[in-house]
Amino acid sequence: MVDQIKLSKKDRISVWWRSTFLQGSWNYERMQNGGWAFTLIPALKKLYKTKEERSEALTRHLEFFNTHPYVASPIIGVTLALEEEKANGAPIDDVTIQGVKVGMMGPLAGVGDPVFWYTVKPIVGALAASLAISGSIIGPILYFVVWNAIRMSFMWYTQELGYKAGSKITEDLSGGILQDITKGASILGMFILAALIERWVSVDFSPVKVSSIKQSAGAYIDWSKLPSGAAGIKEALIQQGSGLSLTEYKVTTLQDNLNQLIPGLAALLITFLCMWLLKKNVSPIVIILGLFVFGVVMHVLGVM
Amino acid sequence: MNLNMIQIILVVFVAFLAGMEGILDEFHFHQPVIACTLIGLVTGQLLPCVILGGSLQMIALGWSNIGAAVAPDAALASIASAIILVLGGQGRAGVSSAIAIAIPLAVAGLLLTIITRTLATGIVHFMDGAAKEGSFRKIEFWQIVAICLQGLRIAIPAALILALGAGPVKSLLSSMPSWLTGGLSIGGGMVVAVGYAMVINMMASREVWPFFVLGFVFAAVSEITLIGLGAIGVSIALIYLTLSKRGGNSNGDGGSSNTGDPVGDLIDKY
Numbered sequence: 001m002v003d004q005i006k007l008s009k010k011d012r013i014s015v016w017w018r019s020t021f022l023q024g025s026w027n028y029e030r031m032q033n034g035g036w037a038f039t040l041i042p043a044l045k046k047l048y049k050t051k052e053e054r055s056e057a058l059t060r061h062l063e064f065f066n067t068h069p070y071v072a073s074p075i076i077g078v079t080l081a082l083e084e085e086k087a088n089g090a091p092i093d094d095v096t097i098q099g100v101k102v103g104m105m106g107p108l109a110g111v112g113d114p115v116f117w118y119t120v121k122p123i124v125g126a127l128a129a130s131l132a133i134s135g136s137i138i139g140p141i142l143y144f145v146v147w148n149a150i151r152m153s154f155m156w157y158t159q160e161l162g163y164k165a166g167s168k169i170t171e172d173l174s175g176g177i178l179q180d181i182t183k184g185a186s187i188l189g190m191f192i193l194a195a196l197i198e199r200w201v202s203v204d205f206s207p208v209k210v211s212s213i214k215q216s217a218g219a220y221i222d223w224s225k226l227p228s229g230a231a232g233i234k235e236a237l238i239q240q241g242s243g244l245s246l247t248e249y250k251v252t253t254l255q256d257n258l259n260q261l262i263p264g265l266a267a268l269l270i271t272f273l274c275m276w277l278l279k280k281n282v283s284p285i286v287i288i289l290g291l292f293v294f295g296v297v298m299h300v301l302g303v304m
Numbered sequence: 305m306n307l308n309m310i311q312i313i314l315v316v317f318v319a320f321l322a323g324m325e326g327i328l329d330e331f332h333f334h335q336p337v338i339a340c341t342l343i344g345l346v347t348g349q350l351l352p353c354v355i356l357g358g359s360l361q362m363i364a365l366g367w368s369n370i371g372a373a374v375a376p377d378a379a380l381a382s383i384a385s386a387i388i389l390v391l392g393g394q395g396r397a398g399v400s401s402a403i404a405i406a407i408p409l410a411v412a413g414l415l416l417t418i419i420t421r422t423l424a425t426g427i428v429h430f431m432d433g434a435a436k437e438g439s440f441r442k443i444e445f446w447q448i449v450a451i452c453l454q455g456l457r458i459a460i461p462a463a464l465i466l467a468l469g470a471g472p473v474k475s476l477l478s479s480m481p482s483w484l485t486g487g488l489s490i491g492g493g494m495v496v497a498v499g500y501a502m503v504i505n506m507m508a509s510r511e512v513w514p515f516f517v518l519g520f521v522f523a524a525v526s527e528i529t530l531i532g533l534g535a536i537g538v539s540i541a542l543i544y545l546t547l548s549k550r551g552g553n554s555n556g557d558g559g560s561s562n563t564g565d566p567v568g569d570l571i572d573k574y
Contacts, residue, residue: 020330025431025450027424034428038447041440055438062428062435069329118503122365127530128337129365132358135351139358140341147332183511184541190512191537193500194519195530200362201500202493263524270494274501284502285376285411288495292404295491300483304490 004088007043007080012163014042016156019076022069031066043080047087057083060094067105068112073155075104077162085166111182119189120150126196201267207302208254220245306470307347307390314346315466316459319383323458324451326379326417334379334458336360343386352396353386359403359492360385366499377413379458381406387465391473400489401480407495416457424450515540 018039025034037058044057067075078100086092124146132139221239226232240246258265270291277287298304307315318339325334332338337357344353360382367375385406392398427450434442465473504516518540522533 021328021447021451023328024324024454025424025427025447026327027421027428029425030428034424034431034443034447034450037431037435037443041444045440051438053438054440055436058435058438058440058443059432062431114507118507122503123530123534125335125337125361125365127534129358129361130530132337132341132354132361134358135355137341137350137354140337140354143335143337143361144332151330180545184545186507186509186512187515187541187544188537189503189507190516191519191522191540192534193504193507194516195523195533195537196365197497197500198520198523199530201497204490204493264520267497268520271497271501271504274498275505278498278501278505284498285407285414287498288376288407291494291498292407292488292491295489295494296484296487299487299490 005047005084007046007084007163011042011046012080012159015039015076015080016073016159018042019073019155019159022072030062030064032069032072033062033065036065036072037061039076040079040083043083047083056094060097063098063101065101065105067109068116070116070151070155071108071112071158072105073159074162075101075108077159077164078104078166080159080163081166107178111178111185114182114185114189116151119185119192121147122189122196123192124150126192126200130200197267197271198264201264201270203266203270203304205254205258205266205304207304209251210254210257211252213250213252215245215248215250218244220248307466311347312466315343315387316463318342318346319462320455320459322379322383323455326377326413326458327420327454328451334382336364336378336382339379339382340386343383343390347390349390349395352389352394352399355396356386356389356399356402357382359399360406362496363403363492364499365496366501366503376407376410377417378410380413380416380461381410383458383462384409384465387462388473388477391465391470392477393470393474394477398477400492401477401485403492404485404488412461413458416461420453420457423453427453515544 018041022032022035022039024038026032027034040057040061044054044061048054048057065072079097082092082097082100086097124143128139128143130139131142221236221244223236226235262268274287278284295304318333321342322334322339325331333342337354337360340353340357340360341350344350344357347353360378364376364378364381367378385402388405389398389402392402427446430446431443434446508516515537519533519537522528522536528536
């Protein structure tokens with residue numbers, strides 16, 4: 001009786017670490033194939049000893065492969081389980097392994113993109129960026145730690161999950177969980193994106209003055225009647241606190257009017273314009289450059 | 305300002321890391337908020353670089369490599385603009401012009417990415433050869449070569465800017481008139497929308513638009529922090545998922561389908 005070859009936890013950790021470099025040789029012909037083979041090497045090394053077996057194994061893992069780099073982990077797990085069985089004599093052919101890989105990469109990429117690229121990254125990124133813009137070093141540290149903690153634990157646990165469940169996981173995938181995750185991520189993503197547009201797309205029409213009204217006496221602070229020194233400052237602050245205007249003229253800008261109507265309306269319209277242009281297959285770079293030109297022109301005209 | 309030898313080496317090293325990550329997309333050293341901070345750290349100009357990183361991160365939030373599509377290159381944009389900011393020596397005042405410089409760099413980076421990905425096609429053919437021999441070592445070697453190529457993609461331009469030196473960069477920056485820098489920073493406030501629009505186009509469906517409206521309205525209440533908004537968003541998503549199951553009329557078409565996108569349809573018509 002031949003001993004069963006088992007992949008140890010150390011082997012699986014080694015594969016997990018290497019999966020970090022999955023996209024390293026990303027190419028237009030077979031995409032992540034090189035990185036995929038590179039990732040599996042510690043396992044293949046242990047499972048196959050002869051040159052022929054190794055050559056076959058490497059060739060079959062250099063086939064086309066492409067998915068979201070993080071959700072590749074459960075696929076790696078399943079592949080490890082299959083390769084282990086195959087090395088121990090189970091009748092698993094190349095087509096089966098390739099079939100499992102291809103069968104899983106599509107649906108999983110459909111989960112990875114909305115969850116990581118559209119939801120987690122914008123949320124963590126926006127949080128970190130808003131801290132960083134105010135000059136806080138906490139921003140970048142927060143991004144790095146949170147992002148990598150989420151990523152590394154996700155990749156390890158799903159790889160283990162795939163390894164333990166083996167080919168059975170493909171049945172689970174067609175179940176409701178995956179759809180729920182995708183839908184939940186889209187809901188959260190849309191919610192957060194809208195919030196980010198309101199908060200961070202800045203379109204400011206402040207230079208445009210709609211009206212300038214001279215206010216009646218008593219509605220503004222009469223600076224000439226204030227006591228001098230610190231007492232004057234105190235009096236001015238008290239008066240301002242009680243609702244008096246700082247200046248004799250009440251200036252209303254176009255921005256004030258817009259804010260009363262819907263705060264962030266202009267930002268929303270700009271976003272819809274961008275969506276429309278993108279759907280018309282205008283390159284994002286062209287839109288970005290266009291917005292810069294637009295900004296300069298409006299600034300020179302004194303509108304923004 | 306001028307950098308000493310050690311700083312130059314460290315800057316090129318950071319650029320190399322960012323270049324690698326630009327393709328790997330794992331540790332996220334290429335994300336502006338990290339890349340610019342690292343450049344600031346090794347050059348001793350931390351504060352302006354952190355601010356630059358934050359601002360660029362806002363613009364780049366929606367940029368991601370999806371499938372075979374390549375997003376504008378955040379790695380080159382953040383590394384090069386951070387180096388220019390440091391060399392220019394204007395501190396915080398230089399941030400808005402550095403942002404404006406970053407955008408064309410993101411385009412240039414896109415071309416470099418396409419070139420390296422094409423080169424990688426040749427590399428996997430070497431791997432095919434190695435597989436025939438059953439040689440693990442050679443596969444590993446070529447994988448590492450491919451990753452290093454991606455690193456050089458950013459490290460070489462970074463070294464070129466450093467070689468150019470502070471003088472030319474400074475005179476370039478100071479020759480920008482104020483109407484231009486002012487206008488560019490206004491433009492910078494708007495370009496954030498492009499990234500968001502890209503993501504919305506990918507996610508939008510009839511089912512999720514109401515959540516967009518909710519997010520927009522909640523955000524207008526300025527007392528709620530970003531973390532608070534996140535908590536509200538998660539709760540709403542959980543409530544919706546639970547209720548839609550209890551309703552019993554769950555149709556099996558999942559959220560991923562892009563059918564029925566009213567605002568998208570509206571936009572299409574124009």
